Amino acid sequence: MSTITTISIAFLLSFVILVGKRVFYNATITHQPTPLAVPRLFCPTTLLNFNGADGKPVYIAVCGHVFDVTPCKHFYGSGGPYENFAGRDASRGLALQSFDKEVLTQDLKGPLDNLADINATQLANLESWEEYFSGKYTVVGWLVAEDH
Numbered sequence: 001m002s003t004i005t006t007i008s009i010a011f012l013l014s015f016v017i018l019v020g021k022r023v024f025y026n027a028t029i030t031h032q033p034t035p036l037a038v039p040r041l042f043c044p045t046t047l048l049n050f051n052g053a054d055g056k057p058v059y060i061a062v063c064g065h066v067f068d069v070t071p072c073k074h075f076y077g078s079g080g081p082y083e084n085f086a087g088r089d090a091s092r093g094l095a096l097q098s099f100d101k102e103v104l105t106q107d108l109k110g111p112l113d114n115l116a117d118i119n120a121t122q123l124a125n126l127e128s129w130e131e132y133f134s135g136k137y138t139v140v141g142w143l144v145a146e147d148h
């Protein structure tokens, strides 16, 4: 191999390494870590703000967990089939398979619904919904009573 060929190959290799490093370096420093969702406490009145109105996220509470259901705004946002649950504790509605307004907590400043009166079938319903939501959505916090 002639000297000129060797020098050319060495030059080409240095160039490739330099460009490669720059690409790798840029890729490394421009990568922004995904922000962590820090779980927080919601009371029924604060949860109500997350009903999807005005482009805000949609959260619903199931068994004390607050889930971010924004990815399925077509279900829970305004005009969706499950909009009644947006920004609310959906536990009783899911347990009873009901959309009635009466199954939603009426007094948002009172104690949480402890579901003490639901039967075994309703409880099983609720448990399977809880499992479904846990597998699909991010938990963003916990539901607590106003005067916790």
Ligand code: HEM
Pocket: 069, 072, 075, 082, 093, 094, 096, 097, 098, 099, 136
């Ligand atoms: C007329 C009866 C009903 C029909 C035909 C129906 C239909 C559906 C359909 C097609 C889906 C979407 C499934 C998917 O694409 O993953 C769905 C999801 C769902 N349904 Fe119903 N549904 C009915 C009643 C109910 C009732 C009574 C409840 C509770 C009160 C309920 C709560 C839900 C929930 C929470 C989801 C999950 C949405 C999600 O993935 O976040 N549905 N339903």
